[in-house]
Amino acid sequence: MEIEKNCRCWYAVYTAPRAEKKVRERFQQSGIEHYLPVQMVTRKWHDRLKKVEQPVLTGYIFVHILPEEMKQVLMTYGAIAFVREHASPAPIPDNQ
Numbered sequence: 397m398e399i400e401k402n403c404r405c406w407y408a409v410y411t412a413p414r415a416e417k418k419v420r421e422r423f424q425q426s427g428i429e430h431y432l433p434v435q436m437v438t439r440k441w442h443d444r445l446k447k448v449e450q451p452v453l454t455g456y457i458f459v460h461i462l463p464e465e466m467k468q469v470l471m472t473y474g475a476i477a478f479v480r481e482h483a484s485p486a487p488i489p490d491n492q
Contacts, residue, residue: 404429405487406460407469408479415474416451422472429460458488 411419416432423430433452438445456479459469466485469475478485 402462404460404462406431406458406490406492407466407485407487408456408458409469410476410479411455411457412474412476413455416454416457417449419457419472419474422474423457423459423469426468426472428465428469428472431458431460 409419417434420430420432434449435452436447437450439448457475459465461469466478470477480486
């Protein structure tokens with residue numbers, strides 16, 4: 397799929413291990429449109445149960461950006477690289 401110059405597309409971004417929520421916070425501060433699918437799970441500590449928010453897909457966050465915003469995404473601490481196809485960032489079709 398070819399990247400259009402003036403089209404906002406969704407891309408998957410690899411994150412540092414266990415850094416998805418921190419990267420989400422940094423994207424919010426930078427004004428980068430993003431999506432991190434999360435679910436609430438119950439975790440058991442030795443003295444209690446606690447509900448915590450956990451990413452559905454560990455190691456990934458999704459961004460909805462223009463091609464010229466890719467550098468800004470990669471300069472965000474914790475964002476490692478775009479998921480690529482044929483050596484270029486792979487846009488995700490809107491219907492997915």
